[in-house]
Amino acid sequence: MNFDFNDEQREIKSTAREFLASRFPPERVRELAESRTYDEGLWAEICELGWPGIAIAERHGGQGLGVVELVILEEELGYACAPTPFLGNAYGGALIEEAGSDEQRASWLPGIASGGARGAAEVDADPEPLVVDAEGASILALAEGEGAKLVDPGDARLERLDLIDTTRACFRVAAEDGEPLPGDAFPAANRAAVALSAELVGVAQRALDMAVDYAKEREQFGRPIGAYQAVSHRLAEMLWDVEEARSLTYYAGWCADAEPDSLPLAASMAKARASDAAASVTHNALQTFGGIGFTWEHDLHFLLKRARVAGRMLGAPRAHRERVAALAGL
Amino acid sequence: MDLTLDQQEEGFRDELRAWLERNHPGPAPRGGDQAQFEFEREWQRRLHADGWAGVAWPTEYGGRGATLVEQAIFGEELARAKAPRPANVLGLVMGGPVVIAHGSNEQKERFLEPILSAEEIWCQGFSEPESGSDLASLKTRAVRDDGGWRISGQKVWTTFAHEAKWCMLVARSDAEVPKHKGLTYFLLDMEQDEIDVRPLRQITGEAEFNELFIEGAHVPDENVVGGIGNGWMVAITTLMNERAGLGASAALGLSNTLDELIELARERGVAGDPIVRDRVARLKIATEGLRLGAMRALTATMKVGTPGPEGSISKLQWSSTNQALTELAVEVGGTEALGSGSLWAYRFLRSRANSIEGGTSDVLKNIVAERVLGLPKLR
């Protein structure tokens, strides 16, 4: 029994933390968020690191690592609040790898794994689905009944949604035709939900770190505000939120790799908890900052908005809890 | 990352399971009375006879020398089997480990075996009427007497004091030095006329805890643990053992109770109610969160000797989940579940203490804020 990363995984994590901190400092995140763009140069660097293919099999051009490694990267991308097309590409890749035919895999996975010919996928978002990272993608994986189909972006009409989170590009997509993926789309959706949970854990951890730092520094009534229990207990509860969501998310990642039968329940528990944790931790962080936290000028709102929108994607917490209740035997 | 058990751990689990199948005594009688206590004592004797009482203790002291993972498995399997608790819980999880860590060879020789066999029951005399969370402010005095000490003062909430032979007692042996420094850890023989044990009735109707009125009770020098003036340090070990004992087995206990709640919801015809479903799912998620956090903490403890931040929140997670679970049960179960003889009513009432006993939730949040998040102290 060992519930921790191995040396290689720790290496991936620290490299990612360092790389993302240097490439996505808060000023850069702000620029990208305000201009609603991804930085293609930075994406090219991410591709050089091999991240887009981290969980794709080696025979399809990926690194052949697992969902645990994907979770590690996603958590760091969330922590950096990095605007990139990573998630849409990863989900598109998972759908094609899990549910695609040999031919479909051979056509699309190498490009998705290298990041050179990106994929994008439709996610359930209540009430209407949306497609993340559709613009600039080479192939779209859209929902079709219970399954999924592949659509050439040239055959689809894209309309960018104007959501509060501008660090991620989400689209309404209409397309009549397309080529069905023959397999079951459910495992890929679960994997993507776990990856997104990790991103939400990262977002929450960043907001917590910012709030804790501020609580040590900011003084009122002659002492740091973190000395007041109304503030420090709120921060302790935020840590509880983050750590519980993290435990459930890492576990779900492990299930995806090692115990797939447990994945549906594990993924739903993780997504429900991580969505709620990110929403409440970013809210409580804002409260910790007081007025400055409510300004556009402060960076916190990018995290708060990302938490809210990502929390709705790939199943809102309530929908996942309904699944948990059913799987728990109710 | 590997959350499966290795061969040795599986062997340990299978052996224990087989043993439990043969030896499980059935459910303990309820009521917190003598009959329940004797049942639990008999159960501990049976555990001890086959070497399952001090699973965490080193083999040289009569324990099984189990690894941390095996200890977690032990807690989980006993919870899974719905086995009764052993009578001498406080001796097994606190008293014994303290004697092992800080005691002299003579103390180990004298005290450990009777703890395991439940021959001598232990209680914990820390809290006082004016010193609860602020334990270090305690006032019970220890005064030098030839060949030992005379203890005078009042203790409160002392669980099992009415059954106990020994009390882990912290008293002030030096009033001149700052409050943490003047404390000493004594093993007090409860069979003395100078100690008056008065039961305190709890909101469940049981009287598991007591008040102790101590007037000049005697403790010989050889029953000081860890040296004069080191009582605070020794007491902290006790509390850490108490908190570390939770985790995995607590999660399994919750999981059992949650299954019963699901059954109750079905019987009451509310299994389809979306609000009930949502609340049950939250409880399921919280229970799994506790279990997995405990596993992470266990891994960290094996690697670096101390649990990480996830370990410090286990008790908070457990108490809040157990309280929320029993609240939902008495809501779903209707007036029947609120009947005074009902098991759900008992669980609901008993769990009110979970956020107080073993350190209140507020105090635990202070600890998380100061030690894990590094926030400034209030003072």
Ligand SMILES: Cc1cc2nc3c(=O)[nH]c(=O)nc-3n(C[C@H](O)[C@H](O)[C@H](O)COP(=O)(O)OP(=O)(O)OC[C@H]3O[C@@H](n4cnc5c(N)ncnc54)[C@H](O)[C@@H]3O)c2cc1C
């Ligand atoms: C069922 C049960 C069994 C017990 N068994 C034993 C036993 O065997 N041996 C033993 O020694 N003790 C035992 N206790 C006592 C237990 O450890 C104390 O009740 C506990 O430490 C709290 O102390 P108190 O009751 O004096 O409350 P107080 O410390 O007076 O606390 C009252 C309230 O103030 C809050 N508070 C206090 N200090 C702070 C602070 N610094 N910051 C924020 N809030 C604060 C608390 O959280 C609480 O809400 C038991 C208690 C229970 C309920």
